[in-house]
Each structure stands twice: as structure tokens, then as C-alpha cells.
Amino acid sequence: xxxxxxxxxxxxxxxxxxxxxxxxxxxxxxxxxxxxxxxxxxxxxxxxxxxxxxxxxxxxxxxxxxxxxxxxxxxxxxxxxxxxxxxxxxxxxxxxxxxxxxxxxxxxxxxxxxxxxxxxxxxxxxxxxxxxxxxxxxxxxxxxxxxxxxxxxxxxxxxxxxxxxxxxxxxxxxxxxxxxxxxxxxxxxxxxxxxxxxxxxxxxxxxxxxxxxxxxxxxxxxxxxxxxxxxxxxxxxxxxxxxxxxxxxxxxxxxxxxxxxxxxxxxxxxxxxxxxxxxxxxxxxxxxxxxxxxxxxxxxxxxxxxxxxxxxxxxxxxxxxxxxxxxxxxxxxxxxxxxxxxxxxxxxxxxxxxxxxxxxxxxxxxxx
Amino acid sequence: xxxxxxxxxxxxxxxxxxxxxxxxxxxxxxxxxxxxxxxxxxxxxxxxxxxxxxxxxxxxxxxxxxxxxxxxxxxxxxxxxxxxxxxxxxxxxxxxxxxxxxxxxxxxxxxxxxxxxxxxxxxxxxxxxxxxxxxxxxxxxxxxxxxxxxxxxxxxxxxxxxxxxxxxxxxxxxxxxxxxxxxxxxxxxxxxxxxxxxxxxxxxxxxxxxxxxxxxxxxxxxxxxxxxxxxxxxxxxxxxxxxxxxxxxxxxxxxxxxxxxxxxxxxxxxxxxxxxxxxxxxxxxxxxxxxxxxxxxxxxxxxxxxxxxxxxxxxxxxxxxxxxxxxxxxxxxxxxxxxxxxxxxxxxxxxxxxxxxxxxxxxxxxxxxxxxxxxxxxxxxxxxxxxxxxxxxxxxxxxxxxxxxxxxxxxxxxxxxxxxxxxxxxxxxxxxxxxxxxxxxxxxxxxxxx
Numbered sequence: 056x057x058x059x060x061x062x063x064x065x066x067x068x069x070x071x072x073x074x075x076x077x078x079x080x081x082x083x084x085x086x087x088x089x090x091x092x093x094x095x096x097x098x099x100x101x102x103x104x105x106x107x108x109x110x111x112x113x114x115x116x117x118x119x120x121x122x123x124x125x126x127x128x129x130x131x132x133x134x135x136x137x138x139x140x141x142x143x144x145x146x147x148x149x150x151x152x153x154x155x156x157x158x159x160x161x162x163x164x165x166x167x168x169x170x171x172x173x174x175x176x177x178x179x180x181x182x183x184x185x186x187x188x189x190x191x192x193x194x195x196x197x198x199x200x201x202x203x204x205x206x207x208x209x210x211x212x213x214x215x216x217x218x219x220x221x222x223x224x225x226x227x228x229x230x231x232x233x234x235x236x237x238x239x240x241x242x243x244x245x246x247x248x249x250x251x252x253x254x255x256x257x258x259x260x261x262x263x264x265x266x267x268x269x270x271x272x273x274x275x276x277x278x279x280x281x282x283x284x285x286x287x288x289x290x291x292x293x294x295x296x297x298x299x300x301x302x303x304x305x306x307x308x309x310x311x312x313x314x315x316x317x318x319x320x321x322x323x324x325x326x327x328x329x330x331x332x333x334x335x336x337x338x339x340x341x342x343x344x345x346x347x348x349x350x351x352x353x354x355x356x357x358x359x360x361x362x363x364x365x366x367x368x369x370x371x372x373x374x375x376x377x378x379x380x381x382x383x384x385x386x387x388x389x390x391x392x393x394x395x396x397x398x399x400x401x402x403x404x405x406x407x408x409x410x411x412x413x414x415x416x417x418x419x420x421x422x423x
Numbered sequence: 424x425x426x427x428x429x430x431x432x433x434x435x436x437x438x439x440x441x442x443x444x445x446x447x448x449x450x451x452x453x454x455x456x457x458x459x460x461x462x463x464x465x466x467x468x469x470x471x472x473x474x475x476x477x478x479x480x481x482x483x484x485x486x487x488x489x490x491x492x493x494x495x496x497x498x499x500x501x502x503x504x505x506x507x508x509x510x511x512x513x514x515x516x517x518x519x520x521x522x523x524x525x526x527x528x529x530x531x532x533x534x535x536x537x538x539x540x541x542x543x544x545x546x547x548x549x550x551x552x553x554x555x556x557x558x559x560x561x562x563x564x565x566x567x568x569x570x571x572x573x574x575x576x577x578x579x580x581x582x583x584x585x586x587x588x589x590x591x592x593x594x595x596x597x598x599x600x601x602x603x604x605x606x607x608x609x610x611x612x613x614x615x616x617x618x619x620x621x622x623x624x625x626x627x628x629x630x631x632x633x634x635x636x637x638x639x640x641x642x643x644x645x646x647x648x649x650x651x652x653x654x655x656x657x658x659x660x661x662x663x664x665x666x667x668x669x670x671x672x673x674x675x676x677x678x679x680x681x682x683x684x685x686x687x688x689x690x691x692x693x694x695x696x697x698x699x700x701x702x703x704x705x706x707x708x709x710x711x712x713x714x715x716x717x718x719x720x721x722x723x724x725x726x727x728x729x730x731x732x733x734x735x736x737x738x739x740x741x742x743x744x745x746x747x748x749x750x751x752x753x754x755x756x757x758x759x760x761x762x763x764x765x766x767x768x769x770x771x772x773x774x775x776x777x778x779x780x781x782x783x784x785x786x787x788x789x790x791x792x793x794x795x796x797x798x799x800x801x802x803x804x805x806x807x808x809x810x811x812x813x814x815x816x817x818x819x820x821x822x823x824x825x826x827x828x829x830x831x832x833x834x835x836x837x838x839x840x841x842x843x844x845x846x847x848x849x850x851x852x853x854x855x856x857x858x859x860x861x862x863x864x865x866x867x868x869x870x871x872x873x
Contacts, residue, residue: 107612108780110820129819135612158816162785195809198792221778240607240778243590245788247778 065138067091067114068148080133080144081112085325092325093146094156094185096163096270097222098134099327101335105227106134109220110159111185115149118142130155153189160190166201166245167271168217176272178285178365181326182220203248208238209257211277211344212266216248219273225249225265232301232337233259249273260299263343267320267328278344279317285309286365288316290358295342295351302339303331307358308349315347324361426652428640428660429633430676433520439555441562444523450568452642456531457576464535468638470646472658477503477594477631478709478749479824480733489618490536491626499627500538501603502529502635504545504552505587505594508709509771510751513662514632516674518545518552522559526582528635530568531642533580536628541582544599547589556584591775595823596629597621598777609779610823631749633662653679657732661750667705668756670694679732683707684721686731687754700756703861704840707736708748710768711828713835714761715745741835757861761843762854765836766794772829783826786817790833797844800851807844811837 061073067084068091074083082100084092093114098106106112112134116127121141130151133144146152164186171177203216221240226249229236238251251257257265266274288309297304309317320328320338329336346352360367382388404421412420437443444450456464469484490498502525506514518525525543533541545553560582563569571579585603587593593602597611600622621627637659641649650658657679666672669687671694677686686692687702696702702717721729724743729735733747755764773787793810796802814830814837821827837844847854 107822110780110782113820132612132822155816155820159781159820162781162789162816165785165789196789198789201788220781221784223779242778243592244773244776244778245784247784 063138063140065140065142065144067144068146074138076137078138080114080116080131080136080138080142081106083138084133084144084146088324090147093133094181094189095134095325096181096185096220097224099224099227099268100325101327101330102224102227102231102268105222105224107132109163109222111156111163111189113152113155113159115145115152116142117145117149156189157191160185161194163220164190164194165196166217167220168200168202170218174218174272175275175280175285176218176269179326180272181270201245206250208251209262211263211340212257213275213277213280214249215273215275216250217273218271219249220271221247221249222270224268224270225274228265228268229257229259229262232261232264235259260339260341261301261337263340264320264328264337267322270326276317276344278347279309283309283311283316287311290360290366292321292355292358293352294355295346295353297339297342299339299341301337302342303334303336304338304342305329305331305336306338306342306352308352308354310349313349315349315352318343318346321358426660426678427676428649428652429517429524429636429662430521430674433517438521438523439559441523441559441566444521445566449523450527450563452639453527453530453534453568454574456534456642457574457578461535461537464531464642467646468535468641471641471649472646472653472656473634473637473641473649474657474733475631476633476637476661476749478508478711478746480747483630483634486618486630487532487536487628489616490628491619492537493626497540497625498536498538499622499625500529500533500536500541501596501599501622501627501629502541502543502632503594503596503599503629504543504549504632505599506549506632506749507546507591507594507775508711508749508751509768510666510706510753511664511709511749512666513664513674513750515549515552516664517632517636517662518549518556522555523563524636524639525556525632526559526563526568528638529582530563530573530580531638532628532630532635533582534578538628539579539581541580542603542622543582543584544593544603545584545586546593547587550586553584553586560584590777591771592777592823592825595825598823599629600627609777610825612822654730654732655734657734657747661731661747663731663750663752665693665752665754667752667754668696668700668759669754670697677731679730681731682721683729683731683736686752693752693754696754696756700758701861702754703757703759704755704761706745706751706753706755706832707731708746709751710753710771711824711831712746712748713741713744713831714755714764714839715835716839719743719839741831742838745835758858760798760854760858761836761840762794762798762847765833766791766798768832769794769829772825776825776829780822780826782817783821783829786813786826787829789813790829794833797847798854800847800854802844802848804845804848807837807841807848 061075063074063076065083070087072087093112095112096109113130114133115130118124120139206214208214226239240247241250242248266276288311290307290309293308294305306318307321308315320336323329407421432438432447465487473483474480475483504514529541569580569582590608592598593608595610598608602608617627617629652659660676660678663675663677675692688695704714704716705720706714723729723738736745736747738744769791773791776783776787778784790813793806814833817826818830843859846859
């Protein structure tokens with residue numbers, strides 16, 4: 056990756072970064088990280104052709120490029136818009152984006168059952184996170200919500216269409232990873248549904264990956280359903296020598312005590328399945344559904360979980376959280392934009408990595 | 424009476440068949456075009472100022488010149504005959520009565536664009552029209568206007584008719600291409616535009632039926648001659664399909680210099696409002712464009728007479744204007760209820776939304792439900808503001824223009840007829856039995872009462 060030509064300069068929320076040609080705005084923003092990154096519910100970097108549908112990643116393009124600095128008339132889907140040299144993008148700093156995004160969140164939640172208390176996805180649900188981060192309190196919708204009949208799509212996967220946000224990710228998985236797609240979107244508009252036509256069961260070695268890519272609780276693991284809440288389980292990284300061709304054998308085991316409750320592929324910071332040496336780490340159904348004994352796995356260590364995630368709650372008691380002075384100064388408002396302090400401060404020693412410092416950083420840490 | 428270019432021969436006995444069409448001067452433009460360079464034809468169309476007749480009004484010559492021409496990759500011409508905008512039926516009329524003009528225009532366009540395979544994507548409901556077209560194509564082929572080495576020019580062109588299965592969304596050009604490829608008719612995310620990556624990933628031009636038919640007079644008479652008809656950037660003639668509360672609904676070919684007032688009231692065109700009723704409102708360009716109350720329809724906000732052309736109809740933006748659109752002219756008289764009318768449209772868009780992107784999928788259904796409750800007298804005052812907010816959040820935030828098309832009619836109805844919505848909230852017991860009527864949208868035209 057290091058020898059990649061990075062000659063396109065793009066500015067997102069006043070932070071400038073050089074990226075390779077053909078990079079989308081979203082991926083450029085992910086390289087910056089933090090609050091600059093728009094949320095994405097349907098885009099999945101490992102699935103070709105995904106994205107553009109949910110509209111949560113809408114951003115404002117204040118200047119198209121150096122050659123043509125006109126702003127784009129509409130908000131654009133950052134996941135499907137490639138950057139141009141000299142492009143200026145506004146995400147959190149835009150006046151229009153938060154309003155449009157709150158609208159999209161409202162639309163996504165309009166017919167969503169909000170049955171989080173009984174949903175297995177709760178705690179690791181992207182829609183839940185999106186709702187908390189960008190949504191509004193309460194709903195203005197006063198009609199009956201749309202519901203679907205539960206449909207049986209095979210021995211391992213439960214389809215709960217009522218929760219679906221039609222991101223199409225699972226259909227891309229079936230197209231690109233399994234050898235045959237037997238499900239898809241039937242009907243149209245607000246009655247469109249994911250279905251295996253005439254309830255044909257999904258039976259494929261890699262079908263379980265649909266569960267991993269589903270951003271909501273529409274596709275859940277039948278072997279895990281109602282067994283436990285994710286935040287009671289402890290995720291550990293593990294691997295095994297899997298003989299299924301195409302399976303990476305690297306997984307996250309979700310333990311409670313010694314018992315393996317669930318096996319998933321390993322996820323990165325954007326909630327996507329991790330890549331190893333440029334190959335996406337999909338796992339096969341044997342690893343996922345049928346290898347649920349710790350002795351079958353070599354455990355590597357505790358999975359790194361974001362400290363903001365509910366999954367990490369109560370597990371890492373020794374963690375010292377920094378004293379958020381910004382929040383105090385700003386009368387309780389969380390800081391929205393974080394920047395790399397090395398680049399703006401002459402005081403800090405850039406050779407000392409912030410994550411190596413135990414606890415809040417003090418000037419002494421940089422004098423070592 | 425303005426000139427007729429497309430419908431001039433539409434009522435000649437047997438014009439549907441090749442022999443009569445040829446005798447009346449058909450296929451002359453192909454003869455002429457095959458002797459020209461393709462680039463010169465594009466130039467001619469550019470000179471004519473022809474604008475897309477499907478609704479957006481994008482200059483056709485410019486669209487053609489955008490077509491990418493990589494070596495070794497086929498290019499395609501697709502005719503969009505998926506005419507499904509409520510109130511629009513001009514393309515059907517053209518294809519049904521004078522199908523050869525479309526085929527003639529398509530051969531010229533195919534030659535200009537270098538497309539050896541061209542498609543007519545026709546909506547599923549027009550099954551009898553598709554048969555007429557197929558017969559016309561067979562006749563053209565028999566007479567050497569299609570197939571290999573057309574008229575000895577060395578140019579090959581095959582033409583096929585493909586029927587849709589009844590979805591409004593397949594009139595959106597990228598959804599149409601998906602459907603033509605045999606997939607689910609979901610609009611594609613642009614860019615890439617069809618001019619670069621269209622049908623089967625190849626450069627493609629998608630044009631409306633009327634646009635392609637208009638190529639025939641442009642080539643016959645020359646682009647400059649064509650540009651003389653009309654006014655300003657609205658050149659040539661336009662087919663208007665007029666319906667609703669008028670004495671003479673039907674298809675009219677106008678030259679875009681006549682006023683809206685003349686179009687509605689003169690006997691040559693719509694012939695006025697029946698039963699001595701007064702004009703309340705009108706949708707000038709198919710159901711998606713903003714509705715205008717009578718006072719703003721006949722005169723612009725500047726006090727000028729509104730004309731039937733692209734610029735004049737959109738004068739004042741959406742605040743006080745509308746759009747030419749596809750030419751579906753729907754007239755509403757004083758007995759029509761705007762709330763009910765808006766609900767009907769919202770129901771249509773909800774049914775036709777493809778469900779791919781969330782604002783349109785969820786927003787259209789929500790608007791329909793609110794409008795239904797308002798229509799039934801079960802609405803609240805806050806619902807009107809809510810509707811406004813929903814349409815605002817759909818507009819511009821969707822993949823394809825269906826979201827905008829669903830949002831604009833609702834926005835315009837609230838913008839111009841808010842008091843009628845409020846009356847529905849305030850008079851729940853009356854709103855299903857009585858009509859709000861005209862109130863202050865009085866018809867400024869004197870209508871004789873006899």
C-alpha cells in the first residue's frame with residue numbers, strides 16, 4: 056500500500072489529506088478518521104457495488120476541484136463519489152448535512168420496530184449507533200409500522216424482515232462470496248423485502264457472512280439467538296486450521312466463561328470484516344456455526360473493542376479515561392472535531408505515540 | 424395555428440404502414456443523413472436547439488456529443504418509450520399513429536451516434552403499441568432501412584422492441600437500462616453516466632420518443648430552419664397531452680409561442696373549461712411538476728403573460744413557477760379538491776418508488792398516509808408543516824429524480840393551497856362532502872355564463 060501514488064489532495068472538514076486517485080470521499084474521510092467520517096449503513100468496502108442506497112453518508116461538496124471549484128448543487132453520497140484534486144468537502148461543518156442526515160435517520164427508523172430490548176443485534180447494531188449519534192428524540196410518525204411475516208431461510212440464519220433497512224449488503228455477499236445467490240429483493244417501494252423466493256433455504260458454505268454484514272438485526276445467527284446479550288460475552292480473537300477453501304480461519308469467539316456462545320469474523324473499526332494481506336477475512340459456516348468448543352481454537356488474546364462500545368462496558372476496569380477538559384469548557388458539549396495534536400503543536404514530541412502513554416498526556420510524557 | 428412537424432401526416436389513411444408513409448415523404452431524412460458525416464448530424468441537432476422531450480429538457484445535441492467513443496466498444500441508442508408519467512400520453516399517440524417517424528428518427532440517430540443495435544424500451548401497458556412498432560420495424564427492414572448495409576451505405580443497424588413490466592421507475596434512464604439488461608429496475612448511482620457506461624457497460628444514449636421523432640424534421644429542413652420555430656431556447660414544436668377539466672382533451676402540437684391562456688381557452692386547442700366552470704389550477708408538465716393556481720398559471724409573478732414554453736413555464740422558479748416537463752397538461756376546475764388530488768399523486772409515487780434508497784422508500788409512504796388522514800378530516804394542523812418537512816428531506820437526497828418528483832407536487836400544493844389544507848383540518852365533518860372551491864384563486868378570465 057505504501058508505494059501507492061497519493062497525489063489527490065482533498066479537504067474534509069478543514070483537514071487536508073493526500074489520497075490515491077479513485078478514492079471515494081468516504082474512504083478519504085476514513086483515512087482521517089474520527090468525527091470527520093460520515094456514517095455508512097449500506098456501503099461496505101469489501102463488497103463491490105455496495106453503497107449509495109441508505110443516504111446516511113451524504114456530504115456537502117463546497118468545491119468540486121481545483122479545475123472546477125464550483126460547489127455541487129446537491130448533497131452527494133460520499134461512499135460513491137470519488138474525490139477530485141482540490142475538492143473541499145463539508146461533513147460535520149456543513150449547515151445542510153446534519154439536517155439531511157437526521158432526516159435519513161428518521162426515515163430509516165420510521166418503520167423499524169425499535170425492538171432493541173429483544174433484538175440480538177442490540178449493542179452491536181449500526182442503526183442503534185446511528186440513531187444515537189445523528190437522530191432526534193422521539194418520532195413524528197403516527198401510523199402503524201410496516202411488518203413482515205418471519206421467514207425461514209435455512210438452518211443457520213433467521214431473517215427478520217421487519218428490522219431490515221434494505222442495504223442490499225447480504226445480496227452482494229451472496230453474489231460475490233457464495234457460489235450462488237438464492238435470495239434477493241422482491242417487490243418494490245416501502246413493501247420491498249429481502250426474501251428467498253418461495254422460501255428457498257439458503258444453503259451455502261459462506262452464507263453465514265450475511266449475518267456479519269447485516270447492519271441491523273434482520274439477519275441473525277440461529278445458533279446464538281436469545282442465548283445471551285453481546286455485552287455479557289467477552290470477545291477473544293482466535294484462529295484454527297480450517298480446510299474449507301476460501302475460509303481464513305481467523306475469527307472472534309464470543310465467550311462467557313469457557314463457553315463459546317458465538318463465532319463471528321473479525322471486525323475492523325468501521326464494523327466491517329477485517330482484511331488480511333489484501334484478502335477479506337470471511338469465515339465459513341463450519342467455523343461459524345459448528346466449531347463452538349474452545350479446544351478447537353487457538354486463542355490469540357482479547358479483541359480490541361472501542362471504549363465507546365457497550366460491549367466493552369464493565370470489562371476493562373483498569374482503563375483510565377482522559378479528563379475531557381474540552382467538554383467542560385464547552386458547557387457539556389462533546390468535542391466534535393478532533394485533530395492530530397502533533398501537527399498543530401510545536402511542544403509535543405511527534406516520536407512519542409499518544410496511544411503509548413498510559414492515561415492522560417502530560418508535558419512530562421513528551422520530555423522523556 | 425402553428426406549424427406541425429410531427430403530427431402533420433398523422434391522420435393520413437394508412438400512414439401506419441410503410442407504403443403510405445414512404446409515399447408521404449417518409450425516410451427522406453435517412454437518405455439525406457446517410458450522405459452526411461455522423462458528426463455533422465450531431466452538429467445539426469445542436470444547431471436546432473432541440474431539448475429533450477422526456478421531462479428534463481436537456482439539449483439533445485449536447486447529450487449526443489457527450490457520448491464516449493472508445494475503440495472497439497459498441498455504442499447503443501435506447502429509445503425511452505416507458506411513458507408512465509400520469510397525464511402524459513403524447514408518445515403513445517405518436518407511436519400508435521405514425522410509428523415510422525420514430526423508427527426513421529432512430530435510424531438517423533443511430534447513424535449519428537454509431538449505434539449498430541438500438542432498442543425501444545416500451546412500457547408494458549402499451550402492448551398493442553409494441554405490436555405496431557414491431558410491425559413497422561419489420562416493414563422498414565423489408566425495405567432495406569434496417570439490417571445490414573442500409574441503402575448501400577455500409578451502415579448496419581438492428582432495432583428491437585423491449586416491453587417493460589409496468590413500473591414507473593423504469594422510465595428513469597438508468598433503471599431502464601437495468602431493466603433492459605434483464606435485471607431489477609433499480610436506478611444506478613451516477614456517475615458514471617450512461618454516456619460513458621450505459622447498457623452492458625457500454626456508452627449509451629437514452630432519448631425520449633418525441634425527441635427522436637423530432638430528429639426527422641431537423642434533418643429534413645436543417646437545424647437552423649428548425650430553430651426558427653418557437654422562441655428563445657424553446658425551439659421547434661412540442662406535443663402537449665392535455666387532459667382534465669377541459670372541453671377538448673387530446674394531443675396538441677404547439678410551436679411554443681402561444682400563451683397558456685390561449686391554449687386552455689381557444690377552440691383550436693383545449694376549448695375552455697366545461698359547464699361554465701372556472702379554472703382553479705393546472706399541472707403544466709406531467710404529475711411530477713409543481714401545480715400552479717390559476718392566477719400564477721396565466722400570468723407570471725412579474726405580470727407577464729405566461730407562454731407554453733420551457734422558459735416561461737419555469738419563470739419564477741418553484742416559488743411562483745413550474746416546469747414544461749413532459750408536456751402532460753392537467754387542468755383542474757373549481758370542483759377539484761387539491762388535498763385529494765395531492766393524495767392521489769402521493770399514492771402513485773408511494774406505489775412506484777423502487778425502494779432502493781431510504782428517503783424515497785419511507786418518505787413517500789409517510790406522505791401518503793398523512794395526506795390520506797388530512798383528506799379524511801383526521802389531520803392536525805401540525806401535519807401540514809410535517810408534510811413540508813418530509814418533502815424537504817426527500818428532495819435532492821435520493822439516488823434518482825423519483826424522490827424529487829414525489830416531493831414537488833406536495834411542496835407546490837402546500838405552497839399555493841395551504842388554506843385549503845387548513846380548511847380540511849378545521850372542517851373535518853365537511854371535507855368529505857363539500858368542496859373548498861375557489862376562494863381567492865379566482866379565474867381572472869371572464870367566462871360567459873349561459
